[in-house]
Amino acid sequence: MRNLIILLLLISMPLLAQSKIDSLLPVRGFSIAAPQAGHVDKFIGFVEKELVPLQINTLILRVDYNYAYQSHPELRDKETLSNEDVKRLVAMGKKHSINIVPQINLLGHQSWAEDLENLLKVYPEFDETPHIPMMDKYEWPNEHGLYCKSYCPLHPDVHKVVFALVDELMEAFEASAFHAGLDEVFYIGDDNCPRCSGHDKAVLYANEVTKIRNHLALKNRQLWMWGDRLIDGKTTGIGMWEASMNNTHRAIDLIPKDVFICDWHYERPDKTAVYFAMKGFKVATCSWRKPEVSMVQVEDMLKFRAESTPAMRDNFQGNILTVWSGAESFIDSYYKSDDNEQRQMLEMFGAL
Template sequence: MMKHSYLLVLLICLFSGDLFAQQKPDSLYQVKGFVIVAPKPDGVDEFVKFINKELAPRKVNTLILRVDYNYQFKSHPELRDSAALSESDARKILEACRKNNINIIPEINLLGHQSRAAKTGMLLKAYPEFNETPWIKMPATAADYKWPNADNLYCLSYCPLYPGVHKIIFDLVDEIMDVFEAKAFHAGMDEVFYLGEDKCPRCAGRDKAVLFANEVQTIRDHLAEKNRELWIWGDRLLDGRAAGIGEWAGSYNDTYRAIDMIPKDVVICDWQYEQDNQTPVYFAIKGFRVVTCSRSHPQVAVNQVEDLYRSRAISGRTLKSRFYGIAEMIDSPASEFINANYSRATSSTSGDNAQWNTFKAMFDKMNQLEQRDAK
């Protein structure tokens, strides 16, 4: 009887994966990420070197590459930037990442960020009818752009209810996913100031949280058709007033209630750059996998790495898996960041609170904790 009981226990252990000899510790960082604007064609070779010499040694496993309209789209040539990556350029980046076990997640800013300062993005240039706020007059030059302003202009948005808008943007999404052989797509969706405007004949009077949630659902469902995953920035899902984090890091136009309306399989990239607001805990409790994102404050980044380590260490199994990882976010052009990283040039961001200093501090801390954990 004792012999049969021992065999039964042994079989249960084998099939449950809990046999001590076969146990594997949970990964400390499921996502070790790097987020950057895709290089222009003349910077591809330098970017590939950066992947090999800087990202690979730091064991980065996820590269979120903001492409936007910097690609020679075949489905919609009218949406190409004037100098855009070719398929061959994209393949060079893909091969470098594949060689170093780095997953590429391409990003095209959807919904918001359809303009920057005085520059309107290619989607609204080619299809001005998609503009949520066509009555807003853009500044003549970047020097004329001021914040705050009477129109509350930060970045333009497309109207998510305009007929045909999704057909066009999904053509771009599918094409860029195919060329990078990607399993996940980053839709941006951060800092959306224009949504459900009273003058919009389609959106007026609608609940902004519902509009935002429906757009997330629409993009997510399209990706799911090919078993692809949606990643977005998390700021529109935070109450900027209640949390005291302002209208960029959080929402002032009520979209934050969408957090209870969107699918839980969406991955949230939670950027809190200037303060360690510990908002990943909120997203995890709400049921989402969350990737903490740092940028330009080294000490904040170090604190966030320690938060992630602590959260995974003290949380139960369900919550632990939702603290998905951490990433360094670079919002300057790739060539500018790389030059600054190698001290070949100066940037508009200088001093200790520079992106390249944060990049180094964050990954140094990550590696330090990993080494300590391995002992």
């Protein structure tokens, strides 16, 4: 089936190739962890050898604490990218007209498996659920429903810290857009939180998104975010991972329309990009490890743009391939086999 889908798509491409690729898919993106210190040359080489020829024009880099922050050096990873390292990435982006969108996970994803991320490790008072312990050996499911910790969006000091990091990173990358993550937020409005208890979870979530958006807008920067918490997981049947089961989905009607939505679906090519576009948002569909899903998503996006009204067409922005491993391990595996799934998915853009 996968080969059939690939064949059908490639057969259709010569008909599409007469148009400019930017008109077909304005955003042709790749999302990956930022390279580690000492591996910037390797990463730049990969981008120039593999991504540039495939006309990738957007690079989401998950930086988090992998940068030598001056505003809060206590939050740095042990080894970090220097400002000089980042400027080399910036120069690469400018040279090849690649829009680099740096990312720090905000609100959710403040822990992973058995480990707290740096923010809650250094500032435990920001924890939305301090009463829920981290596990010595992580398992899912568990009695506390612990996937990833969140910071408390109503803590009076949390934004002073995270916005300082955001501002510094945006200056370093000379970026016009920032990705705040905001996905898979299972802990919000916890009953035991002295600030959030009793609050409407949708309003809490919407207010946090809006606060981040407004801060970025002060310097004409755009907020990008994952879209899963804005989808009703129960009504759609999509469930708790790629959609919300804790009532944050109503926030879609409460946040500014200039937020860019990265709509990820990894197991099925769900058509929720249409939902976001009809709500007035610009949206890109995101895939991961299944070429057959990614192929359908690209075909869908081409159809949505071709068959929409002029008012809707530009809301369908394109497609983004996500990678959930370190940059170095991904690059190594990318060259091990010609049958690499990410290689197949990236080549979709080259076929346009």
